[in-house]
Amino acid sequence: MDQMNLTDSIESNSTDCPSIDDFRNQVYSTSYSIITVLGLAGNGLALVVLIRTRRQSSPFHIYMLNLAVSDLLCVMTLPLRVLYYVNKGQWNLGDFMCRISSYALYVNLYCSIYFMAAMSVTRFVAIVFPVQNMQLVTQSRARLVCVGIWVFICLSSSPFLMSGQHFDSITNKTKCFEPPRERNLQKVVILNYWSLVVGFVLPFLVILLCYAGIVRTLLFRTQAAKRQQETCTKAIRMIVIVLLTFLVSFMPYHVQRSIHLTFLSRSDTTCLERIAMQKSVVVTLCLAAANSCFDPLLYFFSGEGFRKRFSSMRRSGSKGSTLNPTKRMKANADSKHEEVHQPKGS
Template sequence: MSGVNFSDNSICPSIDNFRNKIYSTVYSLITVFGFVGNGFALYVLIKTFRQRSTFHIYMMNLAISDLLCCLTLPLRVVYYVNKGHWYFGDFLCRISSYALYVNLYCSIFFMMAMSCTRFIAIVFPVQNLKLVSERKAKIICACIWIFICVTSSPFLMSGTKEVGNKTKCFEPPSGTDTHKLVILNYFSLVVGFSIPFLVILICYTGMIWTLMVNSGSMKKQKSMQTKAIRMICIVMAAFLISFMPYHIQRTLHLHFLMKKGSSCDDIVYMQKSVVITLCLAAGNSCFDPMLYFFSGENFRRRLSSFRKPSVSTNLTEKKKKKKKKKKKTCTVNKINVESHKREEESLRGIDDKVVSASD
């Protein structure tokens, strides 16, 4: 699915230069921003793990998913910089394809879980304590990982291909493999995208309705409202910009592969659309740090509390130094007093001896 070359388009102009430039540039940017953003977020979340909540657990899993995907993107960059020649073996080719799709659908499902958590907290605040817990969040995360890893396993089937004197990776299927991939596509389109998107829309509709009905002047109500609005904006942007174009285009692309006698203009247009939408899908790793910072539960407070320990340690060190100085002065004073007492006792002893001698 990542490739853009068709088996019957030798007459049509190649878009290899376009593909290599776009993929290498975009994947490089995603790698840098994805590593920095998600790496920093994960570092803060781990450091402030004692303040964990259900939202915190989902954010940690989302950051881990993004970082695992970012680890494989440099391999894609090298591949496209070398004009479509794969140097890393069949195993890493399969893992690179697999990691991208695992990250894509883990992101969707973790966003759905976070949206449901926020929905329950706003719409059912009384039942929130019973329905939402850290233990349940961990179980849900484990189920998401297992489900996505198992259902994405067919993407491990597409490995390297020898085309001329080049070893190719991320190439589209041909023949009977296309029909199998169409079935897999519809499964992922319905289960992996449409159902989570529908659940998120229902959650956001309920959240907006509840916040509008219960809109008050309380600070807590306003902060909850701003958090919810931020989360809605970021998640909807991720779906509309990153996930939706890719799933629509992928479905059209697979049907286009099965169709014969297409014009060169249609083939070139379809090839370029594959490149653009796949870049948008991979770019979801850059959306998630925005989700942590702008709508994450107390994430900015975690940042401030993360800075405080360094300040508090400096203060405690200063206090310790002051205490040490006080102890030193006290011990010096004690020594002086004791020596003074000894001198007095010795003088008294001399006086007594003199008196006894005079007697």
């Protein structure tokens, strides 16, 4: 999506400016460790629930499943970053792992944005066009959308696979997640604005338009329609969680990255300005990686019956361990009978 880890770089434009390596190493290693634990726990639990209740599948369920997979793939590479910063910026795991761990973070970042956009469109159609919803939003179309998102994001982010580890002669260390000093800044700026527009601005505008339509529909609903409190509540929760994720995680990162690139092209910057800019790079990249921890909130509070799925999975697990084979077969048959009569819309 964008061919640069400039947001990972904290290099100074001047040798007389003190390094923030200690600050960077401590913040990155601590933040990534916390994100790894929370991300694995939250998304791992979500993935188990979604897989074990896949017979109750719906388009929204399919998007949640793909989002959880994306988050898990990302957080499983974060321990490699922790090792790098614990070793004070020395990469010892080889060129291939450097490329993959850098690539995974950005694939997750933009897949999360696009899956959230797809989920927002699905909820928008369900609320604004309830009659046409069953024809417009189907599981097969949701699967096609997910495949399209994966292919588009993976191909667009492929430039991250082109640059791996490199040796820094100044520090005498093998580096990863940081661009070589000789990188063409103008090319990086162009790639940044491409990813800013395609990877962030466009899907965010789609989300905002969907939420404006949802809010307008909820405000002008008839009294009879207002009785559908569950649908309204899920929509409102989704709006709040997704917007908070964008405001806390995605927006600061993209805004700061663009400002940082403009800042690097200037020659009149002071040492204090450079240090402040470098520290803001560290903070906003940690916030961007933390989106893996926010997504489980989306499943739990606004996902289609996610809490019911979790409760039913626990009940079936406890009952399954105590029922004899005959009663267990009967319970499974009753469950299938109930699922046939449950609506599978979004």
